[in-house]
Amino acid sequence: MPIELYQFAISHYSEKVRWALDLKSIAHEPKYLLPGMHVRTIRGLTGQKVTSVPVLVDSGHVIQGSAAILDHLEEISPDPALLPADSKARGDALAWEKRLDDEAGPAVRTFAYHHLLQRPKLVAPLLAAKTPFWNAYLIRLAFSRVEETMREMMRINEKTAAKAQSVVEDLLDEIGDIYRSGRYLAGDSFSRADLTAGALFAPLFMPEQYPVPWPKPQRLPQAMAQWRQDNRERLEPVADCYREHR
Structure with a gap:
C-alpha cells in the first residue's frame, strides 16, 4: 500500500x-x-x-x-538524514524543532489568519485548495460562521494577533542572526530544524512551491501587506533557506 x-x-x-x-x-x-x-x-x-x-x-x-x-x-528512509550525527547538534536540532512547533507555528497561524479572515474572497481558496472546486464557494456562502468558528477555536483576535506578531518578529531576528553568520540552526548542515523554520514561516513569505493560490501582494489586507513590506529583511534569511533546500 x-x-x-x-x-x-x-x-x-x-x-x-x-x-x-x-x-x-x-x-x-x-x-x-x-x-x-x-x-x-x-x-x-x-x-x-x-x-x-x-x-x-x-x-x-x-x-x-x-x-x-x-x-x-x-x-x-535514513538518507538523506535530517538529524546531525553529532549528539549535541542532534539535540539542538530537536530542541529547535520543538520550539518552532510550539511557538512559531501557532504564532504564524494566528497572525496570518487574523488578517486573511478579513478578506473572504482571498481566504476561501486558500482553505479549500486542492479539494473539489465547489468547496471554496461553500466556504464563502457560510463565511460568517467559518470565521467565527476559526477565531474561537484558535483564539484569534486583535490582542492575540499582536502578541503573535511579536513572537514572529523575535524568532525571525534570532534565526536571521544565525543564518547571516553562515550557519545552520543545528550543526553544520541542513536539518529538520531548518526545514521546520522554513515550512512554518512559509505562509508569511508565500513561496511558489506551496500548493495554494497565494493572493497577489496588492490584494492582501493593508496591515498584512505593510507588515510584509516592513519586515522583508527579517523574512529573507528563512525564505532563502527555504528556496535553497525546497
Missing part, C-alpha cells in the same frame, strides 16, 4: 511533512482535506478525539503530528 498523507494544503505543519517526503524522495499519495469537514476522516483514522493534521498512514500504521511523522520518515 502507498504511503498516504492526510493534510490541508494551507497547513504549514503539513508543508513540513511534504518537504521531508520530497527531500527523501518517498513516494506517497496526498489526501487533501477541507478544514472542518476533515473531522470524521481523521477520527476514523486515529480513533482519537484530536483531529489535527497532518496524519500519515504507512502500511496501516497511523502517525499524527509533523514531528512524529518526521521521526517515522527518518526510520524508514
